[in-house]
Amino acid sequence: MANASGLLVIERILRDRQGIWQQIVEDRDLPRLTGQMLVSSVVALAVYGAVLGSFHSVLMALTSAGKLPLLFLATLAICLPTLYLFNLVFGARLSIRQSLSLVMVALTVTAMLALAFAPISLFFLITAPDYAFFKLLNVAILALSALVGLRFLTGGMQVLNQHGLLAPKAAEPAAPAAVPAAAEPVKPLVAALAPAESTNGAAAAPATAPAAAPAPVSQPHLLPPGYAHQPLRQAPQRPAGQQTPPSMTLLYIWILLFGFVGTQLAWTLRPFFGSPDKPFSLYRDIDGNFYAEIFRTIADLV
Known part of the structure; x- marks a missing residue:
């Protein structure tokens, strides 16, 4: 599974998602993985683009097969440096290869899922060839x-x-400071005053008989001896990896930026479907915007 190539890379992404993330984390063999995802994405988007353009003519199907992969790759080329610099500014340690591979995973999933919807789009093209409905269906x-x-x-x-x-x-x-060892219990007074050996081997008698030490009173409700000498344990701190870094917040901002750039570029590269009342053309004049056209199409259906 790890050596899947071509279109089969999507199967590895879906079945071995953690393995893909681990490979990106380790920065291991990423050029090959990125190349496989690039090939599969271009092929899938080209097939789906041909379905879009087939509403108008064969020539439009061929041009849309080339323009749809161009749309996604150009959007990626425009927005990827922003994502990489966002990460650098806030101290992330991602390389450009890791950033590219990560975004290519998302692009590959998008392209393959669109390819999976291609038969449904083709079905409605044959059974209900309405331009406004077909356009909204494929935008959705x-x-x-x-x-x-x-x-x-x-x-x-x-x-x-x-x-x-x-x-x-x-x-x-x-390095933590050395903690002094706990004080040893004080030796009983009797042991401290024990007779010492003289130089000639005879034991010297004590000058005064020591008083007998009082028997310790059993106090089970008190803390054991030496407890106060034990250092306090610090409360476990939350691992830094579980905190939300600024890079995650900026990722959502980058996703919005990616969406706006992609929709505007799609409007610039249109037509993809080809209006049935207009002749074939490779590009249209830049007037209006993508969102105004979508609202206009919805109004026509209502």
Whole structure:
């Protein structure tokens, strides 16, 4: 499974998600993994783009097959430096390869999920060839696919956060100060005054007989001797990996930025579907915006 290639990389992403995150964390063989995801994404988006353009003509299907992968890859190229610099500013230790691989996982999931919806889109194209409905249907499919892909992106960032890659490298804690050993119990007075051996081997008699030490009184309700000499234990601190770093917050801002750039670029690269009342054209004039067109289409259906 780890050596899956081509289109089968999506199976590894879905079945061995933790293995993918671990490979990104270890920065292990990422160029190969990224290349596999790039190939699978381009092929899947090209097939789905051909379905979109087939509403108009064969020529539009061919151009949409090329423009849809271009749309996603160009959006990635525009927004990836922002994500990488966001991480650097706030001390994250992700390399550019790790950032690219992480985003490519989301893009691959999006592309493959859109490809899975292609038969449904083709079914409605054949049975209900209404331009407004077909356009809204496929916009909803792409939006749903993108949301699932971005969910993978946030999940991967959370795993990297758990491994401490989204936070600055913590300074090594100073060696704790030596704790003095607990004071030994005081020897009984009798032992302290025990007779010592003389130089000629004879034991010297004590000058005064020591008084017998009083028997200790049993006090089970008191703390045991020496307890006060034990150092206090510090309360366990929350691991730094469980704290939410600024990089996670900025990730959600970057996702919004990615969405705005992608929709505006899609409007610039249109047509993808091809209006049936207009001749084929590679590009349209830039007027209006994506969101105004969606609202206009919804109004036409109502």
